Amino acid sequence: MKITRRNAILTAGAGAAAALLHRPSWSDVVGANEKVNVAWCGVGNRGPRIIENFEKSGIANFVAFCDVDPENKHINGTKEKFPKARIFQDWRKMLDDMDKDIDAVVVLVPDHSHFPITMAAMAAGKHVYTEKPLARTFQEIELMIGAAKRHGVATQMGNQGYSGDNHFQFKALKEAGVMNKVTHVDAYMNKWRRWHPWGDLKAMPTGETAPATMDWDLWHSTTPLHAFSKKFHPGDWRGWYQHGTGCFGDWGAHVLDSIHSFLELGMPEKISATKMVQPNDLIFPLATTINFQFPERNGLPAMDIDWYDGVDNLPPLPAEFAGRELDTKQPGKFIYAGDTVFQGGSHAHTLQALDSEKAKALEEKGIPTKFGTNSDHYENFLLACRGDEETRSPFSVSGPLSQVLALGCLAQRLGGELLFDRETKQITNNAAANALLKDTPRKGWEQYYAL
Structure with missing residues (x-):
C-alpha cells in the first residue's frame, strides 16, 4: 500500500504518524509579499461570506474547497468564483492530495468536527484558522493548544471582533x-x-434521508453515528x-x-x-x-x-x-x-x-x-502565515x-x-x-x- 498522509494517520501509531506528517510544508518558504495558499473546510451557510472576508485581504489564494456535500447550494457559487480550486468531499483526501499546495487551512465546519481537521492540519505543518469555539470538549481544546505549540504553526480562532x-x-x-x-x-x-x-425532546429524530450528494457518516466526525434529520443539518x-x-x-x-x-x-x-x-x-x-x-x-x-x-x-x-x-x-x-x-x-x-x-x-x-x-482578523491570520504579524x-x-x-x-x-x-x-x-x-x-x- 502506498504510504500517504491519509492512510498514515489511519493506520500508523501516534508517534509514527506525527513524525511522518510533521515534515516541512510549502508554508516554510512563503515570504513577505507572497500569497497564502488556502484550503477551505466547510462551504455551507456562512461559508461564502467568510470567504469574501478573507478575499478582501488580497493575499489569499484559494486552492481547494471541501464540504461533506460538495453539491450544496453554497458551494456551487464558490466553484464558479474560483474555477481553478479543487473540490473535495473528504478533508483527509484533500490534505493528502494537496500537501505541497496548501499553506493554511480554514476550518468552518460544525463544532464537533473542528478537532480532527485542525489536529491533522497542524500535524501536516499547515497554519490553521478555526471557527469559535475551538472544540466541544475541554480535552479536545487542551490537545489543540498543545499541538499548536509543538508544531509551531500560526493559529487563529474565529472570534473576529x-x-x-x-x-x-x-x-x-x-x-x-x-x-x-x-x-x-x-x-x-x-x-x-x-x-x-x-421543545422538550425525548429521543433523537429519525425517519429522514440525507441528501444523496452528502457523506452523512463523515459529517459525524469523531462522534457517534445517528439518523439524518433536518434538525441537525x-x-x-x-x-x-x-x-x-x-x-x-x-x-x-x-x-x-x-x-x-x-x-x-x-x-x-x-x-x-x-x-x-x-x-x-x-x-x-x-x-x-x-x-x-x-x-x-x-x-x-x-x-x-x-x-x-x-x-x-x-x-x-x-x-x-x-x-x-x-x-x-x-x-x-x-x-x-x-x-x-x-x-x-x-x-x-x-x-x-x-x-x-x-x-x-x-x-x-x-x-x-x-x-x-x-489588519482585520482574517488579514491578521494570513499575514501571520507569512511571518509579517502575530x-x-x-x-x-x-x-x-x-x-x-x-x-x-x-x-x-x-x-x-x-x-x-x-x-x-x-x-x-x-x-x-x-x-x-x-x-x-x-x-x-x-x-x-x-x-
Missing part, C-alpha cells in the same frame, strides 16, 4: 489601570435563535450536546473574549447553573443563567461572571443605566470596574462608561479612543477562553455546582461532569487524539 476596536480599547484601559478593579461582569444573549427550537446542529455548544459556546467567544484575555482569568474555580428553563438530555435548555467564579490573579481581585441566555432572561440593570432602554435583540455586557460601570456589546463594539462624569474623566486621562488602521487570537489565547465556554456548557447540561481545580484541570465534586471533560471517539477516529 478580537481584532477590532474593542480589543485595542480594552488593552488601553487595562494598561491605564482602569480595568484592574473589575469584580463582576453580567453578559447576555437573549435573541431567539437556533439553539432551542424543538443544515445549520441546526448548534443546540445538540453531541454536535454544538449552544448559545453560550456560539456567542460567549464574541462577548467575553477581551475580558477573559486582558483580565487574565484562566479557568474558573466554581461554575454554577443558577437558572435552567426546560433542561433536556439531548439539547441545551431553553434559557440558562451560569455563574463563574475566578480567584485573585496576578494582583487582580477575585471576580465573577454571570451569563444569561434565552429569551427574556436578562441581567439586573446597573443604577447608572436608569432612564435608558436595553436593546435585548443584541448581545452585551456590563462590567463593574471599581466605581465605574461600563456597557459593551459583542465583537468589535467598544465600551462606554455609563456615568457621563466618569466617561469625561477617562477622556481627560488621555486614554485613546481612536486606534488607527489595523495572530491576536492564537490557540494559546483562544484555547483557554474556549475551555471556559466548554465548562459553562457542562453546567448548562447537568445543572448544579461544579468545582474546578485550576491546577489539575479536573472537576472535583461531580464524577459524571468530570468524565464529560472528554469524549470517547468512535472507532476509526481515535488517532487524532494521539497526534
Whole structure:
C-alpha cells in the first residue's frame, strides 16, 4: 500500500504518524509579499461570506474547497468564483492530495468536527484558522493548544471582533489601570435563535434521508453515528450536546473574549447553573443563567461572571443605566470596574462608561479612543502565515477562553455546582461532569487524539 498522509494517520501509531506528517510544508518558504495558499473546510451557510472576508485581504489564494456535500447550494457559487480550486468531499483526501499546495487551512465546519481537521492540519505543518469555539470538549481544546505549540504553526480562532476596536480599547484601559478593579461582569444573549427550537425532546429524530450528494457518516466526525434529520443539518446542529455548544459556546467567544484575555482569568474555580428553563438530555435548555467564579490573579481581585441566555432572561440593570432602554435583540455586557460601570456589546463594539462624569474623566486621562488602521482578523491570520504579524487570537489565547465556554456548557447540561481545580484541570465534586471533560471517539477516529 502506498504510504500517504491519509492512510498514515489511519493506520500508523501516534508517534509514527506525527513524525511522518510533521515534515516541512510549502508554508516554510512563503515570504513577505507572497500569497497564502488556502484550503477551505466547510462551504455551507456562512461559508461564502467568510470567504469574501478573507478575499478582501488580497493575499489569499484559494486552492481547494471541501464540504461533506460538495453539491450544496453554497458551494456551487464558490466553484464558479474560483474555477481553478479543487473540490473535495473528504478533508483527509484533500490534505493528502494537496500537501505541497496548501499553506493554511480554514476550518468552518460544525463544532464537533473542528478537532480532527485542525489536529491533522497542524500535524501536516499547515497554519490553521478555526471557527469559535475551538472544540466541544475541554480535552479536545487542551490537545489543540498543545499541538499548536509543538508544531509551531500560526493559529487563529474565529472570534473576529478580537481584532477590532474593542480589543485595542480594552488593552488601553487595562494598561491605564482602569480595568484592574473589575469584580463582576453580567453578559447576555437573549435573541431567539437556533439553539432551542424543538421543545422538550425525548429521543433523537429519525425517519429522514440525507441528501444523496452528502457523506452523512463523515459529517459525524469523531462522534457517534445517528439518523439524518433536518434538525441537525443544515445549520441546526448548534443546540445538540453531541454536535454544538449552544448559545453560550456560539456567542460567549464574541462577548467575553477581551475580558477573559486582558483580565487574565484562566479557568474558573466554581461554575454554577443558577437558572435552567426546560433542561433536556439531548439539547441545551431553553434559557440558562451560569455563574463563574475566578480567584485573585496576578494582583487582580477575585471576580465573577454571570451569563444569561434565552429569551427574556436578562441581567439586573446597573443604577447608572436608569432612564435608558436595553436593546435585548443584541448581545452585551456590563462590567463593574471599581466605581465605574461600563456597557459593551459583542465583537468589535467598544465600551462606554455609563456615568457621563466618569466617561469625561477617562477622556481627560488621555486614554485613546481612536486606534488607527489595523489588519482585520482574517488579514491578521494570513499575514501571520507569512511571518509579517502575530495572530491576536492564537490557540494559546483562544484555547483557554474556549475551555471556559466548554465548562459553562457542562453546567448548562447537568445543572448544579461544579468545582474546578485550576491546577489539575479536573472537576472535583461531580464524577459524571468530570468524565464529560472528554469524549470517547468512535472507532476509526481515535488517532487524532494521539497526534
